[in-house]
Amino acid sequence: MDERPISPALKILACAMFIFLLAPLIVVVPISFSGDSYMMFPPSSWSTKWYPAIFADGKMVSAFWTSLLLAFVVTVLSLLIGLPAAYALVRLKPRGAEFLSSLFTAPLLLPTIVLGLAILIVFSGYGLLATFQGLVAAHLVVTLPYAIRVLSTALATLPIPVEEAAATLGASPLTVFRRVTLPMMRSGIVGTTALCFLVSFDEVVLSLFMTGPRISTLPVAMYHRVEQQADPLVAALSVLLVVLTLVVVLVVDRTSGLAKTFVK
Amino acid sequence: MTSRTDAPEGFLSIRSLTKRYGDFVAVDNLDLEVPKGELVAFLGPSGCGKTTSLRMIAGLVPATSGRIVVGGGDLTEVATHRRDMGLVFQSYALFPHMSVARNVAFGLEMRKVDKGEIAKRVKEAIALVHLTGKEEHRPAQLSGGQQQRVALARALVIRPSILLLDEPLSNLDAKLRDEMRNEIRDIQKRLGITAIFVTHDQVEALTMCDKVVVMNQGRLEQLGTPVELYETPKTAFVASFVGRSNRLTAVARNGAAEFAGQRIAAPAGLEGPVQVMIRPHRLGLSPASPAAADPARQQVTGTVARAIFAGDILQYDVDVGGQIVSVELATRGGESVIEPGRPVTLSWRPQDIFIYGAAA
């Protein structure tokens, strides 16, 4: 590629901005090994005590399991609901398909603070507040638009003749979908899975409206913890979460190319 | 020539097949009988409805009206996957996530053929298209010609009642295209498969196929053997689309058209302006005022407008009464090129000239 040479001024500026962008993620690593009992940077002594402390904290552990189960259930449901819907919208093209697509992705346009309040008010009437089912339903509202969007794009870019070829070879519509369409959508499905999982696992605003003393998710528990006492335990937990995110990102990158998923 | 109505009922029988997209008629009342074991070409310009016809036969597009009957059974309402037809797509449409062997095996798996039999037939099919050794390759690891052959093997291995090929050679280079042409023809003959071959390349249609259907704007223009099409084109469209023709105008009166002073017998019923077609290489050319005219040949005089030496042939554009007539002469070596502006005589055998009503 014949790119323009990058001027030193731009290099320095970009480098400085990168440091700014990554500073909060970098800084939690040393803090997580702090020996102090409250947060201070740089720490006055070092230890690894905060990592085991996470697992000793019953609230955090149960919130973690809730988040993990929640993200899992939400991801599975997003695929189960999103895949048929994307297929219907892209392939069967009912009248008003475009309108329906916009409607189904519209929740993304609403700020989560507004959506959270709206859902809080309605769900309180159904007794869904501070329940696992309520959390699942609320998260689905925001993960499904992502699922629809990624899966629709994946479907729309599939070559239709390949499916037709399968039909001429004797595959029934269901078999075509199972043996040809689905495998060819693999990268779209992996992308959707990762995206829904991370969105649900990291979701905090909606969850704040939906949780209570009885049930909490990890980001909510962390939020309350930071609000009260920003101690190094949160840093240790953050490091674990960043590692978890990295693992997910690497898996996606292996199968579908992360850059492609985010930058068209 | 036999008339269409007493043609024997074919193995594949297409009756009044029509496809409309809104007001647009993509395929207009297509009637066709294909006997068992024949290779029939659908030939026509881009957009004339070849692919649409093929897709209707395969059941990928529902017909607006008309029937498709194979071996006596009406398939018009039958879903694609129950039609038992092998379709080779122009784009190959291989399954990108499966190996060559899995691609070829797919149709057999759908037919619940048992494992041992599948392995045997896949091996045979792959050998048939000269791809032995490439079984475990993915389509992306194959060249265009190899992918093409996988597509062919995949369609053949199910022993379809009818093989449909949609411009399967158009993505290949000239050399590979020649090879594949022969290969497809050989395989089709050897296995005795009834096949339809869609193309817009007349050479492909004439050299490979038993019969050719010439289509234009959704309609069947003529059905015949390559020789029939070339020697007795029924319409001006066929005359100009199959091979090349000079397309001249003349006026017909009392059963004869007059062209540059030469009277040419015209089909009964033609009056007024007509089109006169003659192929450039069926014309003879000699320097002006022939002393002894061949009584079996008709002739006119004109002036050379342009002479082009193209190696194998010598092409003259001759001005005959204001119309340009192209003449192609095979070069033998040693002939002298006639200069532009010189008078010449053009001659032809009466059976080489065709007269049609004026174009609408």
Next chain:
Amino acid sequence: MSAVAPAAAMPAPLPAAERSSGLPLVVLLLLPIALVNAFGFLAPVFNLLRMSFYESQATGAMVEVYTFATWASVLRDSFYAELILNSILVSLGITLMTLVCSYPIALYLHRSSGTWRTILLVLVISPLLTSAVVRTYGWVAILSENGLVNNALGAIGIAPLKLMFNKTGVVIGLTEILMPYMILALLAGFGRLDPRVEEAASTLGAPPWKVFRHIVVPLTMPGIALGSLLCFVLAVSSFITPKLLGGGRVFLLATEIYDQAIVTLNWPLAATLSILVLVIFGGALVLYTRALRAIM
């Protein structure tokens, strides 16, 4: 809030059998998502509109009578006028900061290539995939009394700065949080930036900064507009960072909505403020389309 994915370009032909049973199948496939959409989105949003016309009582109970009381009090009370203005100004400031900080990164990314570019791109995207709570916590570590900045200042004998529990902290934190969105939006808009055009300007005698001012900036204007819209909208509605870095001392629309909904339990008021947020969104969108038309 990124651009909606392009719809399928080609009409999708289907086997005849499937088409004939098309309608019920479509309905069946779309039913689950329609249910989620209706109960999790349409009904709640509609209900929110209605709620803003309910009457709230001191006990926190609501009366289902339609009244403009909440709206009247919000529109009349100078506290809310200030809150709205404050939110808009802070968000505009954050947007500007984000743009200034993101532009060099985006330009650098646009001009780099290969593996290096991929690595940098992953670095840009990774924060996006990390919880806002984690990143805000990182900022607490940097900005707090005992944090990185103040300890560094202390080491060279400078009095500590108050960087947290005020607008400064909120602006710094949110700027960083929103940078990935801005960078991606800018990158998407940089497609029109052809290196040859810049070279042409240089050969015509323009010094680098003039090339930047007269060629690069105008050509990247659509990306700037899109990124700014995105960041403004996200800033107005963000809540976690203002809450944690503002420590309850920075009053913004989003934090007020949460407090009214969860602490005070004045749902009609929270609903009314939510709708105001949506109105601000609408205004930003109108400005954006106007700006885009002016640029193009």
